Amino acid sequence: MKWKLIISASCLFGLLAAAWAFKMPELTAMNEDRNRNEVVFWHFWGGPDRDVVESVVSRFNESQQTYFVRAVAMPGNNLQAKLFLSVAGGDPPDLVNQDDPILADWASRNVIQPLDQITSPRDVQSVRDSLLPAAERLSIYDDRMFAVCNGLDIRALYYNQTALTERGLTPPKTIAELDAIAASFSPNPESIHDLAGAKTFGYLPDSRRLWAWGIVFGGDFFQQQFVSLTAPEIVAALTWMVSYAKRFGPNRIATFRTGDQSLPGKMFPLLPVLDDQTTGRYVLLMDGQWRVRDIEMFQQQRRQRELPVPEFGVCPLPTPPGGLSNAGWVNGNFFVVPAGAKNGTGAWEFIKFWIGEIDSGQAAKTCAEGGWIPVRQTVIDDPVFQQFLDRQPLFRPFVELATSENQYPFPIVRGAAMFRRTVEDAAYQAMQHPEQSPLEILTAAEIRIQNQLDRLKK
Amino acid sequence: MSSLPTRLLTPFLFCSPWLIGFALLFVWPFAASLYWSLCEFDLINPPRFIGTQNYSRLASEIGTEHGFGLALKNTIYYSLLSVPLSVALGVGLAVLLSAKVKGQAIFRTIVFLPSVIPVVAASVLWLWLLEPDSGMVNYLLSWIGLPNQNWLNQSNSAVSSAGFDAVANSWSGQPLKLFGSKDAVVLMSLWGVGNFVVIYLAAISDIPQSLYEAAEIDGASGWRKLLHVTVPMLSPVIFFNLVMGLIRSVQTFASIYVLSEGTGQPGGSLMMLSLKLFLSAFDDLEMGYASAMAWLLFVALVVTTMLLFRTSRYWVHYRVAV
Numbered sequence: 001m002k003w004k005l006i007i008s009a010s011c012l013f014g015l016l017a018a019a020w021a022f023k024m025p026e027l028t029a030m031n032e033d034r035n036r037n038e039v040v041f042w043h044f045w046g047g048p049d050r051d052v053v054e055s056v057v058s059r060f061n062e063s064q065q066t067y068f069v070r071a072v073a074m075p076g077n078n079l080q081a082k083l084f085l086s087v088a089g090g091d092p093p094d095l096v097n098q099d100d101p102i103l104a105d106w107a108s109r110n111v112i113q114p115l116d117q118i119t120s121p122r123d124v125q126s127v128r129d130s131l132l133p134a135a136e137r138l139s140i141y142d143d144r145m146f147a148v149c150n151g152l153d154i155r156a157l158y159y160n161q162t163a164l165t166e167r168g169l170t171p172p173k174t175i176a177e178l179d180a181i182a183a184s185f186s187p188n189p190e191s192i193h194d195l196a197g198a199k200t201f202g203y204l205p206d207s208r209r210l211w212a213w214g215i216v217f218g219g220d221f222f223q224q225q226f227v228s229l230t231a232p233e234i235v236a237a238l239t240w241m242v243s244y245a246k247r248f249g250p251n252r253i254a255t256f257r258t259g260d261q262s263l264p265g266k267m268f269p270l271l272p273v274l275d276d277q278t279t280g281r282y283v284l285l286m287d288g289q290w291r292v293r294d295i296e297m298f299q300q301q302r303r304q305r306e307l308p309v310p311e312f313g314v315c316p317l318p319t320p321p322g323g324l325s326n327a328g329w330v331n332g333n334f335f336v337v338p339a340g341a342k343n344g345t346g347a348w349e350f351i352k353f354w355i356g357e358i359d360s361g362q363a364a365k366t367c368a369e370g371g372w373i374p375v376r377q378t379v380i381d382d383p384v385f386q387q388f389l390d391r392q393p394l395f396r397p398f399v400e401l402a403t404s405e406n407q408y409p410f411p412i413v414r415g416a417a418m419f420r421r422t423v424e425d426a427a428y429q430a431m432q433h434p435e436q437s438p439l440e441i442l443t444a445a446e447i448r449i450q451n452q453l454d455r456l457k458k
Numbered sequence: 459m460s461s462l463p464t465r466l467l468t469p470f471l472f473c474s475p476w477l478i479g480f481a482l483l484f485v486w487p488f489a490a491s492l493y494w495s496l497c498e499f500d501l502i503n504p505p506r507f508i509g510t511q512n513y514s515r516l517a518s519e520i521g522t523e524h525g526f527g528l529a530l531k532n533t534i535y536y537s538l539l540s541v542p543l544s545v546a547l548g549v550g551l552a553v554l555l556s557a558k559v560k561g562q563a564i565f566r567t568i569v570f571l572p573s574v575i576p577v578v579a580a581s582v583l584w585l586w587l588l589e590p591d592s593g594m595v596n597y598l599l600s601w602i603g604l605p606n607q608n609w610l611n612q613s614n615s616a617v618s619s620a621g622f623d624a625v626a627n628s629w630s631g632q633p634l635k636l637f638g639s640k641d642a643v644v645l646m647s648l649w650g651v652g653n654f655v656v657i658y659l660a661a662i663s664d665i666p667q668s669l670y671e672a673a674e675i676d677g678a679s680g681w682r683k684l685l686h687v688t689v690p691m692l693s694p695v696i697f698f699n700l701v702m703g704l705i706r707s708v709q710t711f712a713s714i715y716v717l718s719e720g721t722g723q724p725g726g727s728l729m730m731l732s733l734k735l736f737l738s739a740f741d742d743l744e745m746g747y748a749s750a751m752a753w754l755l756f757v758a759l760v761v762t763t764m765l766l767f768r769t770s771r772y773w774v775h776y777r778v779a780v
Contacts, residue, residue, distance in 0.1 A: 077720075081740045084501045105743055109502050251635045254611040254724075255590040417741045421721060422524075428725045432613060448524055 036068040039346035040093040042083070044076040052370040059362060060353045067346035069095075076100075083338060087111055092338035095347035097150070099333045101409070101416035103138075107146040108414050112336040115145045118344030127357055134330045134407035135375035141412050147334040148351045152373040153288050154398045154407065155212050155328050157317055158270050158295075160283045162310040171313060175240065175320040178203060178284065182244075185283045189247045196252075203284040204253055205241040207427040211420075212286065212329035213237040215408050216317045221423065222411035227453065229423065229446040230439065236320070238430050238438040245434040253431070256281070268294040270312065278310040286317065289398040293371055296392070314397040327406035332375075355379070364388075371395070373402045414456045415449070422449050495750035500743040512750035526751060528726050529734035535615060535640055536730060537707040540647040544703055545696055548651050552658030553688060566659070573652035581716035584646050585610070595645070605634060610717055612638040613725030639717070639727045646713055654699050661695040662688065693774045701763055708759060711736065731755055 045053045050073060057071045072093065074082065080102065086092040096112075106112045116124045124145050128136060135149035157178075159171050163185065172178040185202030187194035205213070214221060217240075219233030228234070245253055260269040260281060267273065268291050269281040295312050302309045316326045335351045337344050349358075356363025356379040364382035367374045371392075374380050380399055389396045401407060410420055426445035430438045470477070495512055497505035519526040555566050572580065587594050588609040596606045614620040615638045628634035665688065673683050689696075711732040714722075722729030722737070731751070739748035 078740060080743075081501070088502055109500050109743065111502050251608055251612070254608045255606060258589060258608065258611045259591045415742065417737070421737075424721075424723070425726050428613070428723065432725055 036064065036066060037343050037346050039067050039069045039095060039343050039350055041069050041071045041095045041097075041347070041350065042074045042079070042093045043071060043097040044074055044079060044099075045097075046073065046075075049370055052366065052372075055369060056354060056362075056366050060350055063353070064349070067343070067349055069346070069350050084111060087338050087340055090340060092340050094337065094341040094343040095350060096336050096338060097333055098147075098336060099153075099331060101331070101412070101420060103147055103334070103336070104141045104412045104414045104416060106336065107141045107144075110339050112146055113339050113341070113344065115148070115337065115348070118337055118341075119348045123348075127352065127355070130357065130376050130378070131355075132375055132377065132403055133405050134402060134409070135332065137407075137412070138330070138332050138334055138409050147336045148355060149332050149334045149375050150351070150354050151367075151370075152330055152332040152375060152402045152407075153290075154330055154373060154401045155209075155286050155288050155317070156314050156397055156401055158285050158287055158291060159313050159315065160270060160279055160310060161313045163279045163283050165311075171315040172284070172318040173315075174318050175323070178318045181284060185279075186248070189249075195248060198252075198256070199281070200279050201248075201256060201282055203244075203282060204248075204256065205244050205431075206257070206286070207241070207431045208424050209286055209329075210234070210238055210241065210423060210427040211410065212317060213241060215329055215406070216323050216327045217320055218323050220408075221419075222413060227419070227446050227449045229426070229442040229449070233323075235439050235442060238427060238442060240320070241427070242430050242434050242438055245431045250432045250434060268298075271295065271298045272310065275305075275307050278308055289373060289395060290371065292392055292394045292398075295394060312394065314394050316397065316401055324406040326401055326404035327408075328401065330402075330407040330409050332373075332409075356382075373399055377403065413453060415452050418452050419449050491749040491752060494746050495753050497746045498744075499746040499749075501739075501745050502743075505746065508746070512747045513754070515747065516750055516754055524726070526731075526734065529722075529729045529731045532640060532727065532729055533708060533731045535617070536643060536647075536710070537704060539617065539641075539644045540707050541700060541703040543644065544648055544651050544654060545699060547648055548654035548658055548699065549689070549692060549696065551651065552655050552662055553684060555655065556659060556662045566655075569655055570652035572649045577712040578716055580649060581646070581713045584642070584649070584713075585717065588642050588645075604636070607637040608635060609637055609642040610639045611724055613727035614638040615640045615727070639724055643710070643714060643717065643728065646717075647707065647710070654703070657695055657699060658692060661692050665691045690775045691777070694776055697766070697770050697774045701766055704762060704766075705759060708732070708755065 041057070043053055053071060057069045061068055076099075079096075079098070080100075083092065083096060107114070115127075127148060128139070128145050131139065131149065132152070134152055134154075138149040138152075139145055139147045141147075157172070161171075164170065164181070167184060169181055169184065172181055182202030182204075185200055187198035187201070189195065211221070214234040214237045217233040217237040219231045219237060220228060221231075221234065222228060223231070268285075268287070270283075270285045270287075270291075271280045271294065272278055273280065292314075299309050317328050319325055319327070335347070335354070337347050341347060352358050353362065354366065356374065356376050360376070360378045360382045361384055363374060363376070363379040364385035366372070367379060368385055368388035374385060379385060380403070389399065410416055413419065422445050426441050430436065430441045494505055496507060496509060498508050498511075499505035516526050520530060521527055523531075551569055555562065555569060559565075575583075588596075590596060590606045590608050590611065593609075595609070596604075599607065612635065614624070614635070616636045621636055624634055624636050669687050669691070670683055673687050678686065709732055710730060714728050714730050714733050715736075718724075718728040718733070720733070720737075722733055735748050735751050735755070738744045738751065
């Protein structure tokens with residue numbers, strides 16, 4: 001009995017000693033951290049991106065004597081409600097990263113602070129001047145900097161180079177060329193049998209992408225404080241998109257599109273599924289820079305299995321006559337500092353570190369690790385990022401597009417969420433009912449959005 | 459012997475955890491939402507009293523194809539189809555499962571099993587089942603000669619002018635695309651019918667055997683026994699499930715949120731009242747408008763339930779002890 005007691009006590013002691021030894025470095029770090037000002041940072045990244053975020057945070061913490069960033073992964077769903085409760089309760093985080101079009105709503109309701117309240121206007125202006133045009137647009141509300149964009153999401157046109165070369169075609173530069181390529185690879189719309197059995201379409205417009213095509217056609221969704229969905233360029237863009245629904249039938253398009261969702265592992269539909277195929281569900285497809293990673297993995301797997309490896313390319317969205325070149329719809333991630341944040345200055349230091357205001361090399365490393373598009377030209381020009389682009393040639397067109405003056409985000413206005421939903425509903429309705437007039441559908445949507453914006457202004 | 463005030467107070471002290479919880483988590487939000495429904499309130503700034511403007515706005519949207527009007531229309535469609543179908547299917551399954559056959563317990567378990575699967579998991583499963591090109595539902599429909607339906611990618615619905623047009627067009631050789639996203643959600647709602655079946659089974663086992671024996675002596679067939687004995691004797695339970703099903707159908711949220719990725723798409727066809735309310739409150743930051751919507755919904759449910767109670771005297775038969 002006595003021996004049992006001694007053995008148990010020894011085991012317990014051993015366990016405690018092991019736990020203490022294991023935790024020692026962490027405890028030491030915590031003691032060191034206590035001497036610095038904590039910056040609580042909410043972000044929504046998960047998966048491999050989270051590792052990149054933690055790497056940035058760790059590099060910042062190592063570089064700092066004054067501040068210590070504590071990153072808190074906060075799922076994106078209902079982040080708004082959580083933040084509002086924390087602000088209303090007087091215990092907000094010091095820094096939040098977001099990617100929804102909420103800037104105007106949060107700024108006008110004093111949920112976030114203008115950045116010139118936490119640091120000098122000259123400092124803010126310096127950061128503002130260094131941002132690419134698209135990044136600057138995502139950071140400004142009411143001509144005041146409320147956010148700092150820290151990563152851009154650019155859309156461009158992916159194409160299957162192998163499929164185009166086989167038919168002697170080149171990547172499209174104009175809408176007419178895009179239509180011709182689309183027709184070349186799509187089923188015969190006159191044949192019900194062809195349509196029903198089609199495995200590939202050259203191209204199919206997605207109703208949610210009116211935001212991009214409207215800009216490419218030269219339109220602006222919000223002009224001089226008024227909703228302008230009925231601008232001729234936006235009507236022309238939607239009419240062009242609807243022409244596909246007219247040609248192939250809205251139901252066939254809807255059915256085919258749903259098939260994209262059921263690909264194994266939500267695979268990029270440009271990529272072929274079967275080993276003997278070199279063409280996927282589309283030959284041309286609009287998507288963002290994150291798909292470069294998918295293409296690279298796909299090609300690597302094919303090489304390993306000694307299968308034919310199709311080549312892919314990326315080009316800017318083709319334009320109609322009079323359209324905007326290198327244009328499109330952009331969104332991105334941005335930092336905001338909530339009202340009542342206890343350590344705004346620490347948050348500002350971290351923002352500057354992330355975007356490369358302090359050291360472009362650090363920001364270049366972050367962007368290369370995450371496959372993210374920098375927001376400053378100096379980071380793009382950094383040798384670390386240039387080496388990344390040399391390794392990832394498909395990424396380069398996205399970076400070039402990011403520097404264009406013609407990349408526009410959702411309008412930064414109050415009620416942006418409703419604005420976005422209503423435009424997408426209108427585009428969907430037009431594509432689902434090609435017999436209806438796009439102008440009439442857009443007019444109705446424009447009135448609804450304008451009424452809502454007017455109501456919010458009161 | 460303790461004093462009278464102490465004796466009066468003691469029971470309340472024992473109940474106080476519940477009373478405090480009830481007051482804080484139920485009465486207070488209830489009262490606050492009534493006040494907010496008369497305010498402009500964005501969750502962060504203090505509510506600003508605006509009278510009945512939120513209600514006027516809701517009234518102006520009724521009958522339109524957007525906002526509250528669209529959500530109301532979608533919800534009515536969903537409730538009118540899902541509630542009667544779940545009652546019919548529930549009663550039908552309960553009658554079958556009450557038959558004394560080998561493996562009865564296994565069949566009952568199979569019917570109840572979907573009810574214990576979390577809604578989110580079930581919704582993801584249904585996304586696969588309803589996939590137009592390779593989903594199992596379309597595969598089953600192909601047995602009766604129906605072409606692939608677009609389900610969650612089509613805003614049209616079967617019981618509508620568009621549905622009738624689709625049937626008419628199919629006579630001229632066009633493929634019959636009948637079902638849309640709302641029909642998909644109705645179909646999904648039947649997945650959880652096992653909860654109701656359990657209640658029906660309990661009620662069926664409670665029906666006196668003598669009634670069936672009397673019906674048999676009168677020469678009633680199985681069908682007539684079902685119509686004239688089982689269904690009337692089940693009517694109080696059917697009534698209960700009808701009311702509960704109606705309330706549940708109006709509150710359906712999780713499955714709609716998952717299927718439409720929180721957008722109410724395609725084409726606003728999945729914008730049900732619960733989702734509209736959520737988006738208005740937490741996306742559009744119009745808590746006052748959302749509260750007014752919630753109150754309108756509450757009143758509509760109370761009125762509908764009262765109407766159901768009024769009609770119940772004509773079709774609900776309560777057993778009288780002799």
